[in-house]
Amino acid sequence: MECSSNDEKAPTRRDYVKYGGAVLTGGLLAGCTSEGEQATTEGTSTTTAASTEATAEDESYSVRMAPMGDVEFDSVPESVFTILNHHTDMVLALGRGNSVNALHGPGYIQSLYQKLTHHLDGVSIDWDGLYSSWPPSKEKLYELDSDVHLADPAKVATAEGWDEDALTEIERNVGPWFGNTLSGSHTAPPEGWADDYEYYPLWEIFGKVAQVFQETQRYEALASVRDSMLTHIEEHLPPEGERPSAALVLFSTSDDRIWGYKMNHPGYYAAHTRPLGATDALSAAVGPGYEDDGRNITLDYELLLEADPDVLLVLGPMSEYHNIDEIRTSLENHQVAGEITAVEEGRVxxxxxxxxxxILNLFQTEMAAKQLYPDEFGAWPGYVDGEPYPDIPEEEQLFDRTRVADIVNGDI
Structure with a gap:
């Protein structure tokens, strides 16, 4: 596939998109938002105004996203290289999961996503055994011969052996780079990339990826599902003074290390927790010897007890690499952790x-809403290790599984 990049500055959003000969109009979005604006933008999707242009005379089209600039395509990509699963998830949501030829930790990601696709009739994945793509091998990229590399070149540039020349070589000889990863937690770009970098909300990145595959209608349909869910959540949230404190954590599988993640920080890592407005118990949890980069914090049981969350949200147990029952038992039996309010009250x-x-964002937002606010959104039924995402009565579901499955399967 021929491709080229143009790094000249241009408006991040245009007021129209030519798609399949039809003009889809939508509101303009700023490419980089302030922290206050980020929460609003994540909570409300807007029709993707685009830099995708296709005509009957010239089937080539271009899509603009930082840090690449304008990326030109002469046809819709068929084989797709990914690294991080936010991009892989987007390909799946656009009905092209089978086109993925690489992702980081394929076994881990497949074990997680199969728990979700269980509830989406006609949607399945088979990523086990694919090339685990971080850090990527240039030789392997030649071998895969992908039509597009859905990966952030600024992130790839941090891997050993990947300088500007190597990135350009793959772009020219194999296929273009198209991805944005540092928006996850607004991480500072590496040296040489700061001038070209912009931070986007999760669903804006998804909208741009949809333009790459000329699937704007699919994107808009899924965004409408999310909008409806967020509107319902916003209308039923209890007053701020009545909301619980919570902490989002990941426990090491090899030692006693614990990582905490800021629930209301800008970036798509918090796209499922920020709209819920819970008090982040870790927002001020700092102390001597504890690493805190403003987004994440390395902590131990003493600091977690000091934060004392009412609810503890634990990352990982929906994959096959963590077990929530073992984590609960370990916390309950620990001399310090056993005194944490969330542990004492069984809210882990x-x-x-x-x-x-x-896809994961839809399920995780529903999950977290029920875990934080069972009186408002129905009780979380609990997750059984090794089982799919739990069955929830239709009247208590916060989004329509059938509608999502239909969209992914092409019934828009």
Missing amino acids: YTQGARRQGP
């Missing part, structure tokens, strides 16, 4: 993963 719950795309 399963979460999926921070690096979320649209």
Whole structure:
């Protein structure tokens, strides 16, 4: 596939998109938002105004996203290289899961996503055994011969052996780079990339990926599902003074290390928790010897007890690499952790993963809403280790599984 990039500055959003000969109009979005604006933008999707242009005379089209600039395609990509699963999830949501030829930790990601696709009739994945793509091998990229590399070149540039020349070589000889990863937690770009970098909400990145595959209608349909869910959540949230405190954590599988993640920080890592407005118990949890980069914090049981969350949201147990029952038992039997309010009151719950795309975001938002606010959104039924995402009565579901499955399967 021929491709080229143009790094000249241009408006991040245009006021129209030519798609399949039809003009789809939508509101303009700023490419980089402030922290206050980020929460609003994540909570409300807007029709993707685009830089995708296709005509009957010229089937080539271009899509603009930082840090690549304008990326030109001469046809819709068929084989897709991914690294992080927010991009992989987007390909799946656009009905092209079978086109993925690489992702980081395929076994881990497949074990998680199969728990979700169980509830989406006609949607399945088979990623086990694919090339685990971080850090990527240039030789392997030649071998895969992908039509597009859905990966952030600024992130790839941090891997050993990947300089500007190597990135350009793959772009010219194999296929273009198209991805944005540092928006996950607004991480500072590496040296040489700062001038070209912009941070986007999760669903805006998804909208741009949809343009790459000329699937804007699918994107808009899924965004409408999410909008409806967020509207319902916003209308039923209890007053701020009545909301619980919570902490989002990941426990090491090899030692006593614990990582905490800021629930209301800008970035798509918090796209499922920020709209819920719970008090982040870790927002001020700092102390001597504890690493805190403003987004995440390395902590131990003493600091977790000091934060003392009412609810503990644990990342990982929906994959096959963590077990929520073992985690609960370990916490209950620990001299310090056993005194944490969430542990004492039995409010230690399963979460999926921070690096979320649209499918995981829908399920995780519903999951977290029920775990934090059972009186408002129905009780979380609990997750059984090794089983799919739990069955929830239709009247208590926060989004329509059938509608999502239909969209992914092409019935838009």
